[in-house]
Amino acid sequence: MKKWKKVIGVLVLMFMMALVAACGGNPSGQGQKEGQKDGGQAQQSQKVRIAMVVASTVDDMAWSQSMYEGLKAVQKKMGEDKVEIAVSERLGDAVNAGAAIRQYASQGYDIVIAHGAQYQSVLREIAADFPKTTFAYGTGFQTAPNIFAYDPQAQEGAYLLGMLAGYMTKTGIIGVVGPVEAGDAIKYNYGFEQGVKAVNPKAQVRIAYTGSFGDIVGAGELAKVHMDAGADILTGSSQQSVGAIKAVAERGKYWLSTDMDQSSLAPDTVLAAQAYNWEKVVTKMIELRKQGVLGGEHLTLSFSDGTLELKFNSKLADKIPQEAKNAVEKVKQQIASGELKIELPKEQGQKQQQK
Template sequence: MDRRNFLKYATLAGSSFALTSCIQGKNSKSQSELVPTASPVVVNEPLKVGFVYVGPVGDFGWTYSHDLGRREMEANLQDKVKTTFVENVSEGADAERVIRQLALDGNKLIFTTSFGYMNSKIKVAKDFPHVAFEHCRGYKLAANVGTYSGRFEEPHYLTGLIAGKMTKSNVIGFIGAHPIPEVIRGIGAFTQGLRTTNPQAKVRVMWVQNWYDPAKERDAAQALINLGADVLSQHTDSAAAIQLAAEKGIYAFGYNTDMSKFGAQAHLTSAINKWGKFYIDTALAVINNTWKPQAIWHGIAQSMVDISPMNPVIPSDVQQLVNTKRNQFIQGTANPFDGPVKDQKGVVRVPKGKVLDNKAQLEMDWYVEGIEGSIPKSKS
């Protein structure tokens, strides 16, 4: 399974509890006492940093967003770092070979950007105690292994607010990759935002069972349009939905990076990932010998996720509503899953005044009210 396979993760309850406690700043004693063994960088020599990518740099989605972060780190730290990356690395033996070679080549900090690299990374890390490893979407920590991810549900909620005001048919199409908690949570957050501004609107989901497959994503988008959708959203990696929306004269949201160039009139905004600040801060920590393994789950407040500039076609009052909610996310006074939250059967899952906690969000396997259909089994 690939980078964000929380299907396995959700079934590993013990691991889920550990990750959640780390996120909440309540690390267990064993984790809080982990001592990083990564050695300080030699003075006047650049820190060598390696990146392992699951997809092509030119996907304009997930991998592209990580590479933008790598380039931002280079631009900011200049001669303090020297980076390299390997793209299109599959999980399993190939991943272990690539990660090990990066360590052998002298990289003292290695970022692995696919969930499916987790076991390979842990295995290699044991053999290179003086290398710092960071794993995106994983949950296994070690003395020289940290994890990081973004609260993707926050920008999804904001795009939902917009969708509720821009739809005329009250049918929103959502293209999902794999039916795992991360994606289900994103669709749920989007729908919570949508129903805030338009309680009559419904979300229909098409699953492509793939992270990056432009042809399948386009077919799914077309199927959703055939079902009456006049606004499209996605938790997949290509710009196929934006391009089709532009052809059909409807609206769409991008994901991972700003996809406006693929259909400026159709593109309302994108839910984007911003890895640059984290990469810069992590590299500096290694350089200064202050790095330590942590389980990071950051949102808009920490500049790890956000939305791209909004299309001027969005009414000013709607833009103001979005900005207000965005500021509340930053201030920590709002959450995409503030109660009341009902499931699609009308059962109250989160009462008013409460919030869906981190553990429940990380294991989410149910649709919120407003989403039609059922969740299929993952084929991954």
């Protein structure tokens, strides 16, 4: 009998040891929180799977392409064995976008980026069903425990581009080809107009909207209307801007870009650009996730942390007066240091405070 008790005791001990090993050395059987630093090298060695949903395409030379290039930069830096990327394009419809977002989450992607403010509502619905998945969208400010909202301070670079336009216009008329009068477009246009007025109070800034983010033909026609009315320098945002740039190039006028450097589209037309550095933003999301932070933060892009950049077209650098370059650089430093804050419309400013 004593022999059997001894055998049973050994078997019980072996079972307990196996149970502890199966639980990763944690006798309580409770797994560590996802991304905790104690997760050690095992967590860091895993491949980060990132999916992105966009309303246009990854070669739109604007909003979508800028983020895609940021993702590819992260993958190149970390290695393809560490970062996997998947993209779904042309999903402007919320229902179809929602289906793609849910599918990526179901397939175990770590981070799902819905690259557009229009995805905010559908993302909040889906995120609740996948608490271990990190979701992100922008331009936005509303977050959730597993949702990051990213928010380019478009008014900062817009102000500097407005200064350039104010210095360089000969007719005193500057045209803005806007997409939809909301979100990032309002911030950009508001900052741009302030920059123009700061150096050229008499200049007229004429803003008009196509009512769409992707109306390339409409943007081109609107640019022509501006030029027919005397505008010699134009700007605008969203993927539709490629149509406006084409029209401006045909007339021999100048364009100022945002989202990304668009000078390759028209080397003799695009003077300068405000570019978003998405590589830094995505890298921050990855790092926060490793620390167990799956969302809940409002991530801004600004000159202060290098996530906003001002790029001049080297081919047209000699067309910009040195006085303008010096003034823009001085103000850029003031914005980066916090000495100068570019104002937003009242409604937008209130949203900025809700983080």
